[in-house]
Amino acid sequence: MSKFMVLFSQSYLSKLKAKSFLISTAIMLLVIAAVFLWPTVSGWFSSDDETLSVTVLDRTDAKAASLLKSSDRFKFTLFSGSVNQADQKVMNDRADGTLVLAQNNEGGLKAELRTDKAMKLNDQQALQQQLQTADQLFRIQQMNLTQAQAEQILSPHVTFNQTAIGDQSENKTSEEKTTATFISYGIAFFIYLFVLSYLSMISSEIAAEKDSRIMEIIISSSSPAVHLLSRVSGILALAFTQAVVLIGSSLLMAFFFEGGRHWHIVKDTLSTVPASYAIFAILFFVLACILYTLIGAVLGSLVNKVQDVGQAITPVTIILMVGFFVAITGMNNPDAILIQIFSFIPFTASMIMPMRIGATDMGIWQAAISLIVLLGTIVWLFLFSLRFYRGSVLTYTSGSFVKKLKQAMSLSR
């Protein structure tokens, strides 16, 4: 077995078997499962399924009460008695509330809800929504429109098509753009979470090996380059293993949970998202992992103690956060200049460019340029790391970051 494989398998397997990795993966799987099973799970703990009985006192001249439709949530009962009698029913627990409907001065509906105790917020909101619809129908009714006219007003659909003339950019439907925006947000979040945890993992691993002087033994029997490559590959393999487990499990859950009622989301997404988008998104994700793992390795090799790792990776964490927040901003306006700029910066491109590819009609060449810049940065960083690492892993200088950099450069000569 080559030395690279000895080091790679040691790094990969020790972390794969580590309790922290197994527990964090299990927690993530539980969260995913909870998302898929949320309607069922929330049903266990909520009393939303109880139908609320509402007594309706109609004081309008146009039978507005008939516009309220009973559902699983509300059961509306028309009552012809007085308000006091209706209230009495509420007090005797024969009804949950009294709704008094009247006509206001503007020709719309005026409603008063009388309850023994305050209604829950979500019930209140649902009732308000029903009343708004009823108000709309009531107003239309007052205009004496035909049914066909009323339907036309109630279902306004604009047919909107965009045609780009003399431009190489793709034309996407708004549905494609919306789907891509949400997927891109998911990718940005995934990259942010992944990179953050694996950045810290590789920095800590290398700092611990340096701190305990194992580094000296390892690089005396192989070479700094082999050590760097094995550690970066080990962590990347671990990250991709976790990604495969999480994505694979999510697909299986979508297919099997609740009779596969979420599977259509996967099918719809696959049919909406073009292959070029998927390829670019995967490439950007993989390259982001490589870029930040390399940065993590170099930073880990510069610190003397494991406890200094947090401080060393803070600037990178901030860059990641900036990228993520810019990506969130981009959800509302992916064409903004700020988004365009950040989509070319190699440290943030992975989180932002997939959104631009999916949610805007930009030319694909822009994505290609961003990818080339990112790839170039990785190649440069890799070559620099190979040279720099040789010195940095043997540097135990206390003092500023710049001083450490200088000594590491001097040792690597």
Place this chain on the structure above:
Amino acid sequence: MTLEIEQLTKQFQDFKAVNGLSFKADSGEIFGLIGQNGAGKTTTFRMILNLITPTDGIIRWDGRSVHALDRDMIGYLPEERGLYPKMPVREQLLFFGRLRGKGRSEIMKEADYWLERFGLTDKTKALTETLSKGNQQKVQLIASLIHKPSLLILDEPFSGLDPVNAGLLKEAILDLKNKGATIIFSSHRMDHVEELCDHLCLLKRGESLFTGSIHDLKAQFGKISLTVRGPFTVENLSELPGVVSVTKNKEMFRLLLSREEAARDIFKAVTRGEFIERFSLDYLSLEEIFKRKVGGEHV
């Protein structure tokens, strides 16, 4: 197989860590690299290990550049513990053995032998961090020699060891020497150096103050350490010609002479034809020479 170092120099910006160092260590020999902290020992080891590149000079192994040396033939014990704290002892040895290109069965056989020899058989499954400092040092030593290296570099191998364990370690080092390994080691414990080394290099701020056999080093100063026991006083002895200083330790008087030849006159003066319990003329101990050479006038 011989390790040869010629005019080895390492310059870090405005600081010269090693300056024109030259020595030779043959197969089946233990060579000591002695110096205070910051003398350049670890930098020299790192250059031999090819971890850092010399600014100048040549390192040869068996007549060829040290770069050509198969890394699997080198064993290295760093000054500080270099073990994975959360890894069991046996797994740790397997990892380091495989890193030196050995197969699992071969490593396991060697590991069992050394663990038994060092009395660690009951610790094979223990996490390294749970072992005492001495036991960790023993595991570290096993990790550095489990692959039967031709060149063994030991940086402070005795630190943290009690006399019994230091004895076990010395035996192991001598065994490897007898099997033909070239061993280079550094230590602050001059008694260990004196006991184990054939040749040594005395380093001060990166420069060699002496390189050669311990006997030659001692001969430079001559036999100027005289121990006597009898009915004397410090004052009497201090007045004798050729005596530089006198110290009394329990019943023993230790005289430091200016030159070896003065001993004959002192013998006549203290015995005066009478019986005395002890008159012993020796070389200075290595520790005393080290202090004189490295500590300079301050000692």
